[in-house]
Amino acid sequence: MTFFSRPICIVALGSALAATTAFAAGHSEKAVADAVKARHAQMQMVGYHTGVLGDIAKGERPFDSAMVDAAAGNIAALAKLEHATLWLEGSEQGAVEGSRAKSEIWSDAAGFTAKFTDMQTAALALVGAADQGAVGAGMGALGETCKACHETFRGPKN
């Protein structure tokens, strides 16, 4: 027994270390898939609220300052959501179905966060917009922040 116990222990320890490393660096397949779905829900909500503002800018909905402020405030809140739960390592495009997240999201986390801060700033600038024209102008600036992030951190269509 003593003769064999050492290599068995080393193998067992090696497996335990490998499992721990995988756990620390990544997440379960389900956890990663769920995170991607939650990000899509986040983007869906951003899209909904930019749609409300876009409709107001185009005159397809009446200008309503309470609605504008709520839409802009909600976009800012969505831009401010914490990344730790949403942008799990191992959830990049190719690693999980539906993801278009580029690896730069993790290699340049500060740059990625800055894009969300830009979106938040542009959204908050729309709060208090005085009329349809102001919403249109603010929407242009907001749209630029969406585009800037997508160009840098979003991969091609799946």
Next chain:
Amino acid sequence: MTFFSRPICIVALGSALAATTAFAAGHSEKAVADAVKARHAQMQMVGYHTGVLGDIAKGERPFDSAMVDAAAGNIAALAKLEHATLWLEGSEQGAVEGSRAKSEIWSDAAGFTAKFTDMQTAALALVGAADQGAVGAGMGALGETCKACHETFRGPKN
């Protein structure tokens, strides 16, 4: 022409008033359907984050204070989203596909907002949870707030 112009004007004015009233009280069919989808995305995100916390409470994910704080903070932020864009009048159950919103959401708007405030408070209480047990306890309290709102303001399954 003068003889006919008055009734025509009255009819036209009547139509314009009717259209304006419908527009002010309600929203386009598409606007209402989009709001319901956005609410579902909001609830999906809340569900995702409570799932993360639930997994930690059950020991299915390792306790990680950064993850707990992010999940709790995001739930609080989602609970705080402005209602004006999401809970459009005319988007109650029966009026639009997929909705389970009870009419009490609009007849008791203050009570409805209070439920979201309760959720926010319970979520924020989880920030800084010291260990798995604390997450479990906090999750119990958070779950109660979900249940309380659903019991009062959510209709039966469609």
